Amino acid sequence: MTLGERQDTVDELDDGFMGDIEKLASLVAQREPPQATLGRIVEFSTSAIEGSSRLALSVIANGRPVAVAASDETVHTAETLQYELGEGPALTAIAARATAVSRSLGGDATWPRFGSTVARRGLHSVLAVPMLLPDAVVGAICVYVTHKDAFDAEAIDRAQRYAIPATAVVHNMHLLHQSRIQIERLSQALTSRSVIDQAIGIIRSRNGGTAADAFDRLRRISNTDRVKLVDLAAQVVERSVRRARARQDTGE
DSSP: OOHHHHHHHHHHHHHHHHHHHHHHHHGGGOOOOHHHHHHHHHHHHHHHSTTOSEEEEEEEETTEEEEEEESSHHHHHHHHHHHHHTOSHHHHHHHHTSOEEESOGGGOSSSHHHHHHHHHTTOOEEEEEEEEETTEEEEEEEEEESSSSOOOHHHHHHHHHHHHHHHHHHHHHHHHHHHHHHHHHHHHHHHHHHHHHHHHHHHHHHHOOOHHHHHHHHHHHHHHHTOOHHHHHHHHHHHHHHHHHHHHHHTO
C-alpha cells in the first residue's frame, strides 16, 4: 500500500468514526426512554470501536455500577458477573479512572475468578474504558472479543475517544430523565393541591367553617379510614359533582 493509499484509508476510517459520533450526538435530541437510548449507544459503539461486535455498557446508579445494556446475552452475563464477584474490567476502569485491558482473560491474574469464568464462555480479550466527567465517573464501556491479543494501540485510542461523547450523552440523558421526573412530581403535587382545595371549598359551603376547619376534617377522616388525603378529596369532589348532576336531571 502506498503512502497516499494509506492516507485515504485513514481518512475513510476517520469519516466513518465521525459519522458514528454524529449518530451518537443525535440521541441527545431524541425523546426515547432511557433504556432505549442506552441500547442505541451500544449499537453505535459496536461500529465505532474497531474490532468490537460484543459490547456492554455500565452506569453508576445509587453509587454503584450496574450493567444496563449489552450487545448480547453472553456479554450481559459477563458484565454482571464482575459485580457479583467484586472484580472485573469495568470495576477496575471506574475505580482507577483509567482504561483497563486484558489480552488473555483466562490467564489474567488481575481478575482471576472473573477472567477464568468468562474465558470458559468464549471471551478472551476485554477493553474497559471509563466514562469520565471532570468531577465524577458516569460508568464504563466494555468491549469483549472472542480471541486473544485483540486490542492494539489504535483500537484503544478509538475507544477512548468514543467514550468522551458517549459520556456526554449518558450524562445528559440522566439529567433530562431526572428533570422529567421532577416535572411529573410537581405536576402531580399541583393537581393534588387543586383537588384538595376543591374539597375544602365544598366542605366549607356545607358547614360554613373556615378552610383550616375543613382541612382538619379531611385529615381526620383520612387517618381514620386510612385513605390518602388526595384520594379522599377526589371522592368528596366526585360525590359533589354527582349530586349537582342529579339535581339538574330532576329539575331542582
